[in-house]
Amino acid sequence: MQxxxxxxxxxxxxxxxxxAQLKYLHLNxxxxxxxxxxxxxxxFQSTPLEALYDFIxxxxxxxxxxxxxxxxxxxxxxxxxxxxxxAQLTYREWPIKVIGEAMTSSSAYTRASYAVTMGxxxxxxxxxxxxxxxxxxxxxxxxxxxxxxxxxxVNSVGDRESREDLAQFFGPKGDPIGRPSGDMFSFHVxxxxxxxxxxxxxxxxxxxxxxxxxxxxxxNSRMTTYGAQIFVRYKFFGKNVEPNRYFPNPGGGRRx
Numbered sequence: 620m621q622x623x624x625x626x627x628x629x630x631x632x633x634x635x636x637x638x639a640q641l642k643y644l645h646l647n648x649x650x651x652x653x654x655x656x657x658x659x660x661x662x663f664q665s666t667p668l669e670a671l672y673d674f675i676x677x678x679x680x681x682x683x684x685x686x687x688x689x690x691x692x693x694x695x696x697x698x699x700x701x702x703x704x705x706a707q708l709t710y711r712e713w714p715i716k717v718i719g720e721a722m723t724s725s726s727a728y729t730r731a732s733y734a735v736t737m738g739x740x741x742x743x744x745x746x747x748x749x750x751x752x753x754x755x756x757x758x759x760x761x762x763x764x765x766x767x768x769x770x771x772x773v774n775s776v777g778d779r780e781s782r783e784d785l786a787q788f789f790g791p792k793g794d795p796i797g798r799p800s801g802d803m804f805s806f807h808v809x810x811x812x813x814x815x816x817x818x819x820x821x822x823x824x825x826x827x828x829x830x831x832x833x834x835x836x837x838x839n840s841r842m843t844t845y846g847a848q849i850f851v852r853y854k855f856f857g858k859n860v861e862p863n864r865y866f867p868n869p870g871g872g873r874r875x
Contacts, residue, residue: 645709645857651825652702653848657725659771659796660695661840663688666772666795671785692777699774700728701848709857716740716755724766725844727774732764736805748861750812751821759805759829761842767799771840797838804830811852818859821852 663669664684672687687693703722709715717737724730738757745751772795776782811823825848831841 643711643858645854646706647852647854647857648704648706649850649852650704651722651848651850653700653825653846654698655701655725655827655844655846655848656696656698657771658696658843658845659726659775659840660843661771661775661796663693663695663772663775665839668693668772690778691781693775694777695775697774698846699723699725701725701846702728703731705850714739714741716757718755724764724770725842726764726768727766727770730764730766730770732766733762734764734803735760735762738805740807744860748813748818750810753807753809753811753823753825755805755807757805759803761799761801761803764799764842767840767842768794768796771796796840801831801833801838801842803842804832809850811850818861819854822850823852824849 664672672682672684675687676682682690701723703720705718705720705722708717715737716739717735719735720733722732722734724732736755736757736759738755740753740755740757742751742753773782773786776785805827806829807825807827809823809825811821814820814822827847828845829843831843833842
């Protein structure tokens with residue numbers, strides 16, 4: 620009985636200590652929109668495109684694989700619009716960030732992609748905390764990208780009419796280029812401006828590069844992506860970088 624009480628007391632003490640640390644957490648969420656390029660470097664001869672090539676070659680035996688790629692304007696990279704939401708969590712002033720994201724896929728803007736990133740990063744405020752730079756470098760795990768796969772193949776086709784035909788031919792089912800999740804190295808650089816006197820709202824731009832580190836024995840096609848996005852960010856809780864700005868400063872600053 621005494622042992623049970625001791626365990627209960629220990630749990631309560633740990634829980635109390637954990638709750639005491641909540642006041643040091645900083646949480647903000649962003650709405651994002653921009654463009655990115657997916658560099659997937661797929662070997663198309665290992666995909667269903669090979670079957671389509673064989674079908675066409677029966678009609679035109681002189682058609683080579685390179686001519687087939689050129690005729691359909693098939694590339695191993697393409698641009699897509701991106702939009703969605705991110706949430707960022709930090710603790711005290713530690714240079715560590717944890718970010719969760721629900722964005723449209725880099726393969727197809729009509730599909731969703733979910734991921735979590737953890738790494739070293741920090742925001743550097745300047746000009747009376749009106750502006751700030753931010754950076755993040757670390758590990759990103761793509762939980763699932765619902766656009767990676769058939770949509771990646773279809774959107775690699777540059778010719779619009781052919782792309783629409785292939786979309787009906789392949790359909791969205793299956794994983795023709797491997798699993799739609801992976802390990803990434805992520806690097807972000809941002810620049811933003813705070814909008815209100817309470818340092819809660821800010822708007823800015825974020826440039827990013829994400830390198831696919833997934834073992835090529837697991838999945839040869841890459842999720843490597845780079846691009847930029849505009850964001851509107853709101854801080855739900857966390858200590859402000861400076862006291863609230865209740866009144867504009869006639870001298871030009873924004874402190875109270």
